[in-house]
Amino acid sequence: MSIDGRLFTSGMMVTIFAAMVLMALTFAPGARTLPLVIGIPGLIVTLIQFVAELREKNPEKIDEETRRREISMFGWFVLFTPGILLFGFIYAGPLLLALYLRVSWKESWLTIGISAVLLWAILDGIFQRALGLAVFEGLITQLILY
Numbered sequence: 001m002s003i004d005g006r007l008f009t010s011g012m013m014v015t016i017f018a019a020m021v022l023m024a025l026t027f028a029p030g031a032r033t034l035p036l037v038i039g040i041p042g043l044i045v046t047l048i049q050f051v052a053e054l055r056e057k058n059p060e061k062i063d064e065e066t067r068r069r070e071i072s073m074f075g076w077f078v079l080f081t082p083g084i085l086l087f088g089f090i091y092a093g094p095l096l097l098a099l100y101l102r103v104s105w106k107e108s109w110l111t112i113g114i115s116a117v118l119l120w121a122i123l124d125g126i127f128q129r130a131l132g133l134a135v136f137e138g139l140i141t142q143l144i145l146y
């Protein structure tokens with residue numbers, strides 16, 4: 001029995017949101033508000049989608065090109081997640097964006113450079129410096145810098 005990709009994706013999203021909500025419940029009262037405000041509606045919506053996928057009797061067949069694109073998107077997600085977790089938004093964000101633009105979109109180096117610098121300027125210049133918002137620095141980056 002093979003699992004439909006949409007059913008698998010819906011199940012994974014339910015799992016992620018459920019874990020997020022459960023984890024948020026362990027936070028201090030002031031710190032859990034935002035994760036719960038995002039997590040509870042997200043969990044409800046993903047549960048509805050999961051049930052809808054379960055109830056669908058004849059899921060449409062996905063052509064090979066669509067399957068290839070979905071696998072590619074999943075691969076980028078798998079690459080971006082540890083990149084951000086390990087090196088943070090400020091450093092990994094622009095580098096991963098540059099890699100994505102080069103590999104997936106075959107953009108010119110000029111476009112890639114402008115995009116990466118612009119993302120860095122937004123994350124560091126606007127969010128951190130102008131607005132004073134701390135963006136996640138990454139686990140390895142924190143060890144190196146502090």
